[in-house]
Amino acid sequence: MSLAQKLAQERRARLAAERMLELKQAELSSANRKLGRHAMALTKRIGETQAEVETVRGENEKVKSDLTVANAKIEVAERRLWHSIQTIQDGFAFFDGDSRLISANTAYLSVFEGLDEVAPGISYSRILELLTSEGIVDLGAENASEWCCRMQRRWSRANPPPEVIQLWNGQYIRLIDQRGSGGDVVSLALNITASVRHEAELQAARDRAEAANRAKSAFLANMSHEIRTPMNGIVGMTELLSETPMDEEQRLYVNTIRNSGEALLVIINDVLDYSKIEADKLILHPEQFDLERCILEVAMLLQPSVRDKGLTLLMDYDLFLPTLFVGDPGRVRQVLTNLVGNAVKFTTEGHVLIRVTGVPHPDQQHCDIHIAIEDTGIGIEADKIGHIFGEFNQVEDERNRQFEGTGLGLAITKRLITMMGGTVWVESELGQGSCFGFRISLPTAEGPQPVPPDLDGRLKNVMVVEDLAVNRAILEKQLSRMGAEVTVCASGSEALSKLDASIDLILCDHDLPDMDGLELATTLKDRGWADLPLVIMSANPGVIHANAARQLIDGVLQKPIPRAELYSRLIALGSAALSPEPTAEPEHEALVEGGRLMRVLAAEDNRTNQLILRKMVKDLNIELRFAGNGIEAVEAYHDFAPDLIFMDISMPKMDGKQATAEIRRQEVETGHHVPIVALTAHAMAGDDQGILSAGLDHYLTKPLHKKLIHQMILDHRPDGTAPITPETD
Numbered sequence: 001m002s003l004a005q006k007l008a009q010e011r012r013a014r015l016a017a018e019r020m021l022e023l024k025q026a027e028l029s030s031a032n033r034k035l036g037r038h039a040m041a042l043t044k045r046i047g048e049t050q051a052e053v054e055t056v057r058g059e060n061e062k063v064k065s066d067l068t069v070a071n072a073k074i075e076v077a078e079r080r081l082w083h084s085i086q087t088i089q090d091g092f093a094f095f096d097g098d099s100r101l102i103s104a105n106t107a108y109l110s111v112f113e114g115l116d117e118v119a120p121g122i123s124y125s126r127i128l129e130l131l132t133s134e135g136i137v138d139l140g141a142e143n144a145s146e147w148c149c150r151m152q153r154r155w156s157r158a159n160p161p162p163e164v165i166q167l168w169n170g171q172y173i174r175l176i177d178q179r180g181s182g183g184d185v186v187s188l189a190l191n192i193t194a195s196v197r198h199e200a201e202l203q204a205a206r207d208r209a210e211a212a213n214r215a216k217s218a219f220l221a222n223m224s225h226e227i228r229t230p231m232n233g234i235v236g237m238t239e240l241l242s243e244t245p246m247d248e249e250q251r252l253y254v255n256t257i258r259n260s261g262e263a264l265l266v267i268i269n270d271v272l273d274y275s276k277i278e279a280d281k282l283i284l285h286p287e288q289f290d291l292e293r294c295i296l297e298v299a300m301l302l303q304p305s306v307r308d309k310g311l312t313l314l315m316d317y318d319l320f321l322p323t324l325f326v327g328d329p330g331r332v333r334q335v336l337t338n339l340v341g342n343a344v345k346f347t348t349e350g351h352v353l354i355r356v357t358g359v360p361h362p363d364q365q366h367c368d369i370h371i372a373i374e375d376t377g378i379g380i381e382a383d384k385i386g387h388i389f390g391e392f393n394q395v396e397d398e399r400n401r402q403f404e405g406t407g408l409g410l411a412i413t414k415r416l417i418t419m420m421g422g423t424v425w426v427e428s429e430l431g432q433g434s435c436f437g438f439r440i441s442l443p444t445a446e447g448p449q450p451v452p453p454d455l456d457g458r459l460k461n462v463m464v465v466e467d468l469a470v471n472r473a474i475l476e477k478q479l480s481r482m483g484a485e486v487t488v489c490a491s492g493s494e495a496l497s498k499l500d501a502s503i504d505l506i507l508c509d510h511d512l513p514d515m516d517g518l519e520l521a522t523t524l525k526d527r528g529w530a531d532l533p534l535v536i537m538s539a540n541p542g543v544i545h546a547n548a549a550r551q552l553i554d555g556v557l558q559k560p561i562p563r564a565e566l567y568s569r570l571i572a573l574g575s576a577a578l579s580p581e582p583t584a585e586p587e588h589e590a591l592v593e594g595g596r597l598m599r600v601l602a603a604e605d606n607r608t609n610q611l612i613l614r615k616m617v618k619d620l621n622i623e624l625r626f627a628g629n630g631i632e633a634v635e636a637y638h639d640f641a642p643d644l645i646f647m648d649i650s651m652p653k654m655d656g657k658q659a660t661a662e663i664r665r666q667e668v669e670t671g672h673h674v675p676i677v678a679l680t681a682h683a684m685a686g687d688d689q690g691i692l693s694a695g696l697d698h699y700l701t702k703p704l705h706k707k708l709i710h711q712m713i714l715d716h717r718p719d720g721t722a723p724i725t726p727e728t729d
Helices: 005-086 107-112 122-131 145-155 193-239 247-277 289-306 327-343 384-385 409-417 469-481 492-498 515-524 541-545 548-552 563-578 608-618 630-640 655-672 687-691 705-714
Strands: 089-095 099-102 162-167 171-177 183-189 287-290 314-316 324-327 350-360 366-375 423-429 433-443 460-465 485-489 505-509 534-538 556-558 600-605 622-627 644-648 677-680 698-701
Touching: 107 183, 122 145, 122 433, 171 193, 193 247, 193 608, 247 324, 247 409, 287 289, 287 327, 289 314, 289 350, 289 687, 289 698, 324 327, 324 433, 327 350, 327 366, 327 409, 327 433, 350 677, 384 423, 384 515, 409 423, 409 433, 433 600, 460 469, 460 492, 469 485, 485 492, 492 505, 492 515, 515 534, 534 541, 541 556, 541 655, 556 563, 600 630, 608 622, 608 705, 622 630, 630 644, 644 655, 644 705, 655 677, 698 705
Parallel strands: 314 350, 460 485, 460 505, 505 534, 534 556, 600 622, 600 644, 644 677, 677 698
Antiparallel strands: 089 099, 089 183, 162 171, 171 183, 287 324, 350 366, 366 433, 423 433
């Protein structure tokens, strides 16, 4: 190798070493820079850590200080709590999970005075043993071991029920124990001696009050008949006395006596009824009954008051609603009498409407019945409606102070409806009238129900002549549902103007504004419409029967019109309209002229009542016989063969119900039914149920009223007998 080559090679080696040295120096510089940065970061981190350590050290000191303060507060709170527990008069104790006493206040330990064993650490079972062995607790008839076992079983339950024990000194302690999640128990022993003694005193007072109430109710029930019997004599005699010649001053005195007696009877009835309800003596007696007939009986009883006041009493019974139900007819009748009687009482002009609707249940075994009594009376102020169903409550203002009463009627009504499981309601507008209603659910009776007839074209067009709009609407709805076309008129002149050959029947109210029903019948005859059937509707059919123009009409329907009467009348007239042969005269036209007298038997043991009844019917053309007791009444039934029997209920030897039952038993063999009307002085609510269930047809409460007696006789006059009054055709 040449020298030049060696120099070049050395130079290249030297350059490579220099480059390597530069590279290593660069790497060393970079490493130094990284190490510096890391040292700086580490220094910073050490500083931060030192700051955190200082902070934590400060917080630890603060926590230690707070814990010291908290512990001091806890100690203070515990002392206060324990002092509070010590001051209460009831026992307080703590038990651990092993049922050992932790601590107890002085009241708890005082029961075990002198027994040093009862201290923290004693078991609950040992406490029970000490209670029995030391005679601290009064075990009564229970022995010590049974009592301890029972109390131990109670203690072992997750939530021990409260227990009342009696101590040897007569004090009563109520034990209330609460078990915690860890098994420890807080036990509280409440001294309830004062409460037990107070409750015993209240129970004794309640027993005395109930005994007094029962005695009062029994007294009122027993006095009911005794009070009403002489009242019957007073009211009956004053009614007879008012028919004798008197001057105006004497008549004023007699009317005052009679009105005061009747007002007193209303008060007596309300007080007796409410006393029976208050004493929980009221029991419902379900039986099969006819709801429509029940309503009509109430309407008949109130009809004299309705006529005297110039009102109209109407009934709208849904044509497709069943009439036979299972319930307590006496209570239903009492509710209706109260509500309808109130409506008549507080209405001076216009009408009273009984509206009956219902919704059958899907099972067709029950029916929700809605009965509303609407009137056009004085109404009730809105702020007083909520109080009228309370006891002894009446709306007090100058308009109704003229209406007397006890204020018990609506209270009794509400209680009765509630007992039936129903509700009662009222809507009223001052000066415009009121609507009282109630809803009850009743089972429908087994067997067929009355259904409206299908006229089947026999009466295509019926004219209704009625000035009262509400009755026009009722009749139009009923007749339309039976398939007839209805023409309504508000007066006789309007009826004459609308009359044409398409009319098959005229239903006409007797009291029209321009002419009465008989005058309309006379006008129709004069105009050549004598063959057109005309039926008159009237609340007082006796007036029509006494009129010579009675022969011009084809029948009389008494308001409110029973559905059965309306059905039978329409069917009979419809059949006659289709028949080409002459129809027979109506039944009332077939009476034998100058026939035998109607025979009326009155079973009454009280001679004063016999005299009153005899005087009341002295102007009637009837044959009257009296029986002094039930035995004589049964004998007279055979010998006298009466057409109608007035039966007193309370009689010696055999009472009215027994006599009626015997007569009904004998009628099964003969097949002849004699109407029997109950006359009774009993006033307690529910008495009518047992009376009517004995087989009587009607129910009249003493004192007797001449109009009702006459109406009963007129309604049951048999065919073929002589006229009851000289004017009767």
